[in-house]
Amino acid sequence: VRVNPEKKEDRERVAQRLFRVTLSLAFAHGFVSLGLREVSRAADIAPTSFYRHFADMEELGRELIESLVGPFVDAIVTRARNGHAAEPLALRVAREAMASAVADPELARFIVAERVGAIPTFRAAVGEKLAALSLASRESVGAEGSDGAEGRTVVADAVVVLVLGACAELLDRGTQHAPAVTERLLLQIRCLLGSRAVGSGRP
Amino acid sequence: VRVNPEKKEDRERVAQRLFRVTLSLAFAHGFVSLGLREVSRAADIAPTSFYRHFADMEELGRELIESLVGPFVDAIVTRARNGHAAEPLALRVAREAMASAVADPELARFIVAERVGAIPTFRAAVGEKLAALSLASRESVGAEGSDGAEGRTVVADAVVVLVLGACAELLDRGTQHAPAVTERLLLQIRCLLGSRAVGSGRP
DNA sequence: TGTACATCAGTGAACGCGCGTTCACTGATGTAC
DNA sequence: TGTACATCAGTGAACGCGCGTTCACTGATGTAC
Numbered sequence: 001v002r003v004n005p006e007k008k009e010d011r012e013r014v015a016q017r018l019f020r021v022t023l024s025l026a027f028a029h030g031f032v033s034l035g036l037r038e039v040s041r042a043a044d045i046a047p048t049s050f051y052r053h054f055a056d057m058e059e060l061g062r063e064l065i066e067s068l069v070g071p072f073v074d075a076i077v078t079r080a081r082n083g084h085a086a087e088p089l090a091l092r093v094a095r096e097a098m099a100s101a102v103a104d105p106e107l108a109r110f111i112v113a114e115r116v117g118a119i120p121t122f123r124a125a126v127g128e129k130l131a132a133l134s135l136a137s138r139e140s141v142g143a144e145g146s147d148g149a150e151g152r153t154v155v156a157d158a159v160v161v162l163v164l165g166a167c168a169e170l171l172d173r174g175t176q177h178a179p180a181v182t183e184r185l186l187l188q189i190r191c192l193l194g195s196r197a198v199g200s201g202r203p
Numbered sequence: 204v205r206v207n208p209e210k211k212e213d214r215e216r217v218a219q220r221l222f223r224v225t226l227s228l229a230f231a232h233g234f235v236s237l238g239l240r241e242v243s244r245a246a247d248i249a250p251t252s253f254y255r256h257f258a259d260m261e262e263l264g265r266e267l268i269e270s271l272v273g274p275f276v277d278a279i280v281t282r283a284r285n286g287h288a289a290e291p292l293a294l295r296v297a298r299e300a301m302a303s304a305v306a307d308p309e310l311a312r313f314i315v316a317e318r319v320g321a322i323p324t325f326r327a328a329v330g331e332k333l334a335a336l337s338l339a340s341r342e343s344v345g346a347e348g349s350d351g352a353e354g355r356t357v358v359a360d361a362v363v364v365l366v367l368g369a370c371a372e373l374l375d376r377g378t379q380h381a382p383a384v385t386e387r388l389l390l391q392i393r394c395l396l397g398s399r400a401v402g403s404g405r406p
Numbered sequence: 407t408g409t410a411c412a413t414c415a416g417t418g419a420a421c422g423c424g425c426g427t428t429c430a431c432t433g434a435t436g437t438a439c
Numbered sequence: 440t441g442t443a444c445a446t447c448a449g450t451g452a453a454c455g456c457g458c459g460t461t462c463a464c465t466g467a468t469g470t471a472c
Contacts, residue, residue, distance in 0.1 A: 032232060048460085113321065116371045127375075249451075256448090
């Protein structure tokens with residue numbers, strides 16, 4: 001006895017609706033303050049139906065990270081790689097990240113907040129997804145001095161921290177400040193890379 | 204009819220106890236998830252007594268920021284200024300910040316989390332206190348190129364973002380990793396300052 | 407083809423519980439005269 | 440000095456409410472034969 005693909009689609013659609021209302025409510029009041037009933041109400045399902053999808057809010061959060069945060073981050077990297085190749089990859093990643101934050105501020109706030117929030121599982125899972133940004137940025141950091149690979153990773157991680165910091169500033173000041181905040185971020189990353197910058201990300 | 208100074212001390216002591224249990228509970232479950240009854244119970248007062256001190260949890264949070272976060276940040280700057288003068292002030296600020304995070308992880312987590320959390324008032328208030336770090340770091344950024352003061356501020360702000368990022372990493376990995384995380388942070392800041400670094404913070 | 411059965415998302419009623427808030431009261435301390 | 444009054448932190452009882460969770464049920468769809 002297998003499952004109807006159409007039924008599976010319905011099921012998936014409800015789960016996605018739960019994810020979106022969760023992001024929307026968390027944007028206003030913070031994820032940990034949300035209740036199962038509150039989220040269900042906003043998603044137009046009975047509280048009891050919630051259990052057909054997730055055991056509790058924490059499971060919903062974990063699957064939200066897998067289902068939305070992962071692809072969100074990967075899309076940033078993909079678009080950055082397809083961008084103007086003369087510019088260091090780290091700068092393109094930064095640009096794309098800011099554009100993505102403008103396009104989906106609720107998801108961006110979730111990422112920025114849960115990266116340092118109170119739930120260890122979330123911190124770890126979000127951090128794992130963000131590692132893709134660090135890995136990509138690493139390509140534009142030239143080896144310099146004796147500390148080769150290790151030093152490059154340290155700088156690439158700093159790029160990601162600066163990107164998240166700029167995201168937070170953007171969410172605070174409103175998306176209309178995106179150009180200014182993005183320029184600041186690019187300036188910061190250029191300082192960080194300094195003479196180590198590698199023109200293209202593709203050697 | 205004025206108030207007995209001894210009574211005022213008692214009152215202050217209870218408020219401080221409320222602050223500390225709030226930080227402790229928020230460390231585990233996040234500030235926005237906390238309830239007035241939960242906090243009161245942990246502070247060994249009746250729920251009704253809470254109202255003798257604060258109108259609600261948000262007011263408690265705002266006063267916690269004034270009463271604990273402000274002095275915490277200012278102490279970092281003060282100790283950094285009293286440190287080894289040959290090193291750029293930004294690096295000394297970073298060192299002191301990490302040491303302070305080790306000394307009071309609960310307060311550190313509160314700062315890092317609420318800086319980007321769901322409550323706008325908190326984000327603004329914490330950001331305002333953290334401005335002291337940026338202001339101090341600014342002193343070790345030499346003017347370079349045409350963008351003088353503006354460029355220095357941008358770099359100084361990046362220093363603060365990196366410090367907070369390292370704090371988050373420290374809280375995640377455990378305080379026993381403080382030396383390693385601190386070294387990474389100093390490396391990142393040195394990259395950022397590059398040739399602009401100003402040896403002492405005091406010209 | 408028709409009939410019997412399995413699966414499974416969604417539901418309404420009901421539960422016990424902890425929440426925020428109000429109220430009137432206590433008791434210690436300070437002030438007025 | 441003693442007496443009457445004001446202030447104010449702390450409290451227990453009580454309230455109505457929304458919470459998370461359980462249960463038995465429905466109804467649509469898929470499978471077996």
